[in-house]
Amino acid sequence: METVPIRKIIHVDMDAFYASVEQLDNPELRGKAIAVGGSSKRGVVSAASYEARKFGVRSAMSGAMARRLCPELIFVKTNFDRYREFSEKIRNIFFEYTDLVEPLSLDEAYLDVTENKKGNPSATLIAEEIRNKIKEKTGLNASAGISINKFIAKVASDINKPNGQKTVPPEDVIEFLENLDVKKFYGVGKVTKEKMYRHGIYTGKDLKGKSLEYLSEHFGKSGAYYYHVVRGIHNSTVKPSRTRKSLAAERTFSENISSELFMMERLEDIAEEVERRLAKSKVAGKTITLKIKYSDFTLQTRSKTLPFYTATKSLIVNTVKDLLYQEPMKESVRLLGISLSNLNNESKKKIKPSVPIEVQLKLDF
Amino acid sequence: MKFIVSSSYLLKQLQVLGGIINSNNTLPILDNFLFDLDGNSLTVSASDLETTISSKLDVESSEKGKVCIPARLLLDTLKTFPEQPLTFTIEDNNTVEISSNHGKYALAYADGEEFPTPVELNDPSATIIQGDILATAIAKTIFASGNDDLRPVMSGVFFQFSTESLTFVATDAHKLVKYTRADVQASQTAEFIMPKKPLNLLKSILAGSEEDVTIEYNESNAKFMFENTEMVCRLIDGKYPNYEAVIPKENPNKLSIERNQFLNSVRRVSIFSNKTTHQIRLKIAGAELNISAEDIDYSNKAEERLTCDYQGDDMQIGFNSRFLTEMLNNLTSDEVSLEMSLPNRAGILTPVDGLDEGEQVTMLVMPVMLNS
Numbered sequence: 001m002e003t004v005p006i007r008k009i010i011h012v013d014m015d016a017f018y019a020s021v022e023q024l025d026n027p028e029l030r031g032k033a034i035a036v037g038g039s040s041k042r043g044v045v046s047a048a049s050y051e052a053r054k055f056g057v058r059s060a061m062s063g064a065m066a067r068r069l070c071p072e073l074i075f076v077k078t079n080f081d082r083y084r085e086f087s088e089k090i091r092n093i094f095f096e097y098t099d100l101v102e103p104l105s106l107d108e109a110y111l112d113v114t115e116n117k118k119g120n121p122s123a124t125l126i127a128e129e130i131r132n133k134i135k136e137k138t139g140l141n142a143s144a145g146i147s148i149n150k151f152i153a154k155v156a157s158d159i160n161k162p163n164g165q166k167t168v169p170p171e172d173v174i175e176f177l178e179n180l181d182v183k184k185f186y187g188v189g190k191v192t193k194e195k196m197y198r199h200g201i202y203t204g205k206d207l208k209g210k211s212l213e214y215l216s217e218h219f220g221k222s223g224a225y226y227y228h229v230v231r232g233i234h235n236s237t238v239k240p241s242r243t244r245k246s247l248a249a250e251r252t253f254s255e256n257i258s259s260e261l262f263m264m265e266r267l268e269d270i271a272e273e274v275e276r277r278l279a280k281s282k283v284a285g286k287t288i289t290l291k292i293k294y295s296d297f298t299l300q301t302r303s304k305t306l307p308f309y310t311a312t313k314s315l316i317v318n319t320v321k322d323l324l325y326q327e328p329m330k331e332s333v334r335l336l337g338i339s340l341s342n343l344n345n346e347s348k349k350k351i352k353p354s355v356p357i358e359v360q361l362k363l364d365f
Numbered sequence: 366m367k368f369i370v371s372s373s374y375l376l377k378q379l380q381v382l383g384g385i386i387n388s389n390n391t392l393p394i395l396d397n398f399l400f401d402l403d404g405n406s407l408t409v410s411a412s413d414l415e416t417t418i419s420s421k422l423d424v425e426s427s428e429k430g431k432v433c434i435p436a437r438l439l440l441d442t443l444k445t446f447p448e449q450p451l452t453f454t455i456e457d458n459n460t461v462e463i464s465s466n467h468g469k470y471a472l473a474y475a476d477g478e479e480f481p482t483p484v485e486l487n488d489p490s491a492t493i494i495q496g497d498i499l500a501t502a503i504a505k506t507i508f509a510s511g512n513d514d515l516r517p518v519m520s521g522v523f524f525q526f527s528t529e530s531l532t533f534v535a536t537d538a539h540k541l542v543k544y545t546r547a548d549v550q551a552s553q554t555a556e557f558i559m560p561k562k563p564l565n566l567l568k569s570i571l572a573g574s575e576e577d578v579t580i581e582y583n584e585s586n587a588k589f590m591f592e593n594t595e596m597v598c599r600l601i602d603g604k605y606p607n608y609e610a611v612i613p614k615e616n617p618n619k620l621s622i623e624r625n626q627f628l629n630s631v632r633r634v635s636i637f638s639n640k641t642t643h644q645i646r647l648k649i650a651g652a653e654l655n656i657s658a659e660d661i662d663y664s665n666k667a668e669e670r671l672t673c674d675y676q677g678d679d680m681q682i683g684f685n686s687r688f689l690t691e692m693l694n695n696l697t698s699d700e701v702s703l704e705m706s707l708p709n710r711a712g713i714l715t716p717v718d719g720l721d722e723g724e725q726v727t728m729l730v731m732p733v734m735l736n737s
Contacts, residue, residue, distance in 0.1 A: 171709035171734050360642070360685060361709060361731040362538045365606035 006170050006359065008123035008146070009238060010111040011153035012130060014090070015141040015162035017107030018047035021086055022076045024139050032074055038063030039075035046078055050162060083107075086138055093133045097126055100238045102150075108157075110150050112238035124167045131165065148173060149234040154186045170359045173232040178205040185229065187222065195219070204230050247281060248291075249273040250337025256295045258332040260324060267320050268313075270338050275313040278340065284309035285340030288316060290323040293335035302326055309344045316340070366430030366455040368402055370422065372465070375451070376443040378420045379436075381594075382411040384566045385418050386436050397433035399480040400453075402426060410480065411436065416563040416598035417483035431477025434461055438472055483597040486588050489581035492526055492551040496574030496591055502533040503568040505544045505726060508691055510561060511537030518603040521558040524582075526551035530723075534608050540688045541608060541711075541729040542695075548723030557582055558601040563589075567596065612729060613711055616704035618677025620649060621717060624701045627654075628693040630669045634658045635686030637667035644733045645686040650679040658686070682708045683733040692728045708732055 014020070018036040023029045033052035038045035038061070045066050048057040055070035066073055087106040094101045100112035111130075113123050120126050127144040134142045144165035145156025152168050156176075159166040168176045182201055183193040199218060201207050207215075207230045215223030228234065249270050257263055267290075278284060288310075289303035302323040310316065320338055379398060390396050392414070399410040399419075404427060410419035432455055442463070452464045460471040503522065511519040516538075525532040530547040567589060571578065574591070581588040582600075589596045631645060638645050638658035648655040652675055657668040682705060693701065698716030705712045714728040 174734065359734040360539060361734060363536065363541060363606075363608075363611045363711065363729065363731055365538060365608075365611065 005114070006148050007112060008114045009148065009150055009153040010113055010123055010127045010130070011145040011150065011157040012090075012094070012109055012111065012127070012134075013143050013145075013157045013161070014107035014134075015143055016047055016049050016053070017086075017140070018078065018083055019049035019052070019076075020140050021083055022079075023049060025082065026076075029074060029076070033057070033070050033072060034074045034076055035063070035066050036076050037078045038066060039077065080106075086140065089138055090134055090140075090142075093130055093137065096133075097130065099240060101240055102238045110153065110238045124165070127165050127167075131163075148232065150236050150238065151186055151229045151234040152176065152232070155180065155184055158184070171361060177230050177232060178203065178208065180204040182207055185226070187225065192219070192222070246289075246339050246341035246343065247274065247277055247283065247285065248289075248337055248339030249277065250291060250335060252293075252335045253333070256332035256334050258329065260329070263324060263333060263336060264321060266336055267324065267338065268317055270336060271313045271316045271320060274316060274338050274340060275311065278311040281345075283343045283345045284311035285344070286310075286342035287340065288319045288323070289339045289341065290320050291335070291337035291339065292329070292333055294329070294331040295334050296331055297334075298330075300330075305342065311340075366402055366426075366428045366432070367453065368407060368424040368426035368428070369450050369452050370407065370424045371448065372443055372446040372451050373448045375422065376440070376446075378409060378422055379440055379443065381566075381570055382409060382418050382420060383436055383440055384569070385411045385413050385416050385562070387413050394433060394475060394479045394481070396436055397475060397480065398436050398439065399431070399433050399477060401431045401477065403429055410483070412481055412483070413562075414481060415560065416566075416596065417481070418563075418566065418594065418596040419483070420595075421593040430455060431480075432461060433475040433477055433480050435472055435474075442470060484586050484599070486581055486583050486586050486597070489583045489588065490551075490553060490555055491579055491581045492531070492549075492555075493577050493579050494531065494546075494549050496571035496576045496578050498546060498549060499578050499580075500568050500571035500574070502531070502544050502546065503564045504572075505695060506533045506535040506542045507561060507564055507568070508535075508695060509537060509540050509542040509728075510535040513537070517601055518558055518605050521560045521601040522564055523605045523608075524555075524557050524559055526553075526555045528553065534605070536606070536608060536729075539685070539731050540692065541611070542692075543608065543612075543725075543727045543729075545725040545727075546723055547725070548721070555582060556605070557587060558603065558605055559587060560598065560601050563596060563598040570594070611711065612727065613706055613713065616706045616713060618649070618680055618705045619675070620654065620677075620703040620705070621674040621700060622654065622671065622703070624693055624696060624698055624716075626671060627701065628690065630656050630671055631686055631689050631693065634667045634669055635690065637665040638686055642733060643686045644683050645689070646681060646683050648681045649673070649675050649677075651675065677705075680705065680708065682712065684712070684730060685733055688730050692730060696726065696728075709734060 019034055022036060034049045035045045035052055035057055036047040037043055043063045045059055045061045045063060047059050052070055052073055057066045057070050083106050094109060094111055097118060098111055098113050098116045102110040113126050123146045127146050131142045131144055134140060141163040143157050143161040145153040147153045147156055147168040148170050156166040156168050181203060182188055182196045207226060212227045215227050251266060251270055286309055287303055287305040289301050292300045304319055304323060395412055401408040405423060407422045407424045408419050410417060446465060449466050454462045456462055459473055461474045463470045506522050510522055513519060519537055523534040528550055530545050531549050533544045535542050576591050578589055578591040586597060586599055634656045635643060635645050635658055637660060639660045645656060645658040652672055654671045654673040659666045692714055696716045698719040700717040702715050702717050703712050711729045711731050716726055
């Protein structure tokens with residue numbers, strides 16, 4: 001008699017990502033205390049190797065401060081293209097398991113593996129496999145946290161860091177949260193921590209002892225968030241990064257076109273392509289934009305917002321026709337495109353109401 | 366073909382067999398009883414393709430023949446008669462005529478050869494068990510079996526025969542019952558999974574019966590034979606989960622309590638529990654058992670205190686009250702024992718008294734994790 005299907009969320013966090021990439025690329029940096037970024041006068045450290053962290057060097061620390069803490073610290077320039085390259089590789093590993101991947105940044109991501117492409121019921125084993133694959137394909141270490149929601153997974157990934165993982169199974173969630181220092185709660189920074197400590201809230205258990213009203217009064221909007229997460233309730237879904245903002249198709253013509261009639265013919269084809277893509281992504285849009293690139297490479301866009309969402313070719317074509325004939329063309333045209341924005345996929349989809357977890361446990365067959 | 370039979374005798378047999386007939390058959394022939402006459406012996410059969418059950422009846426006749434007679438129509442007719450002899454005559458115009466003291470009734474029949482023939486068991490093993498014991502074993506276990514189409518093996522009852530004892534197990538992964546009879550043995554070890562439907566039928570036929578039941582079985586089928594009745598059914602294919610592995614061995618916290626009192630409290634308190642989880646909470650400290658439930662959505666709340674015999678650490682554990690009720694209800698002892706280790710490990714419910722020599726019942730129930 002399950003009330004909510006229990007999710008299996010993995011939070012994968014690369015260990016000292018930027019610094020590790022640099023050390024991988026430059027063997028002479030290996031085993032040394034390095035800081036990525038922060039060499040310029042007003043710069044801050046973007047990442048520090050574990051060797052540097054021993055001295056207290058942290059990311060977001062000013063370069064000057066870092067140098068004071070660790071005089072032999074080697075500063076390396078950031079190379080985001082290289083990090084992105086690694087990040088891409090790692091993300092592709094994630095996609096072997098699930099499409100529900102929500103990147104938080106280049107070096108961490110949430111994965112929802114409740115249903116996964118490998119049909120593997122054990123999120124713990126999946127996390128292990130993923131970490132091994134990352135090591136194998138990139139040479140980098142990753143840590144992982146596995147649990148029933150994003151919040152706990154995120155906290156858990158920190159526990160056996162570096163190069164480790166931690167699973168918080170549903171039956172341990174409550175206990176795990178109760179014993180957690182509030183400063184470990186995701187979203188509790190230095191200031192909030194101090195404030196919580198002042199209110200006598202040191203652990204999850206203390207936090208649980210406070211009423212929703214009390215927390216809302218003292219911590220504002222976040223109060224409700226704290227109230228729920230400490231009870232294991234965090235229904236935020238793993239959102240694949242590509243929440244589309246718009247959807248488009250365009251064509252560059254082999255020869256420039258000057259007749260609107262011919263343009264309309266091409267636009268019908270383009271609209272058909274747009275319709276196909278809309279159907280594939282299961283979205284509809286309100287705003288239709290016509291993109292025109294003239295033979296002199298100047299770009300013009302004309303758009304119109306409909307009072308309703310549409311995903312059908314005929315409506316798109318009609319609107320585009322209006323836009324096309326809105327004013328005469330300045331020149332012959334080399335490219336036409338149609339895009340739909342104001343899509344119906346954001347924030348309109350209701351999130352499930354928060355239900356407290358009461359988990360009917362199963363025999364372990 | 367013609368025979369004379371007592372109306373109530375026939376009805377009694379047909380009502381038993383009728384339990385196997387599905388209400389909506391894709392194969393119309395299965396809506397019939399097969400009447401197979403051989404002199405003074407009439408064999409009547411019903412089938413749903415998975416299970417075929419047949420009974421031999423004594424009738425007055427000297428003829429031979431095989432026909433299929435519509436089950437519903439025949440049963441409805443027979444039910445209305447006071448006890449009297451009925452004469453069945455198979456006419457040439459594809460109808461069977463029944464004559465009673467009151468009049469005549471004609472039913473269309475189908476050719477007896479159209480009825481599916483039951484599977485012959487090749488090279489079976491056999492075990493003999495008293496009807497009543499088998500019925501009890503089924504009754505004790507079947508309620509715990511599951512309905513999950515994804516795990517068909519758990520939708521049946523696991524028969525585990527050995528030279529020392531017979532064991533019957535059912536589970537739906539939330540609860541589990543293991544029923545063992547050390548006073549009955551098999552000639553060799555065997556394991557098979559019986560589907561629920563034929564078991565329910567056997568349970569009702571065999572309750573209280575002192576007759577012996579011979580069970581024959583091979584890889585794919587089982588056959589139950591008793592008195593004049595034979596039932597052949599297809600087994601559930603697959604491997605039964607390793608249930609022994611999930612029975613916790615170390616259970617330091619042991620609660621003993623009067624069964625009826627416990628059951629009544631659970632029933633009352635559970636009325637106030639959440640309508641989807643049915644969760645109730647047991648809080649045990651010293652010699653006091655506190656049973657409570659709360660439905661936050663409706664501000665419903667209940668709490669009861671019982672005295673009990675308890676050895677172990679103070680603890681709190683949540684259960685689905687439906688499981689507890691079913692299990693406590695299924696037991697017949699005056700007193701039960703509930704052994705536990707941790708709030709997230711299975712509780713083991715066993716009867717303290719009232720067992721036959723060699724009889725053993727172990728029930729497992731998984732808790733609901735408490736959220737606060």
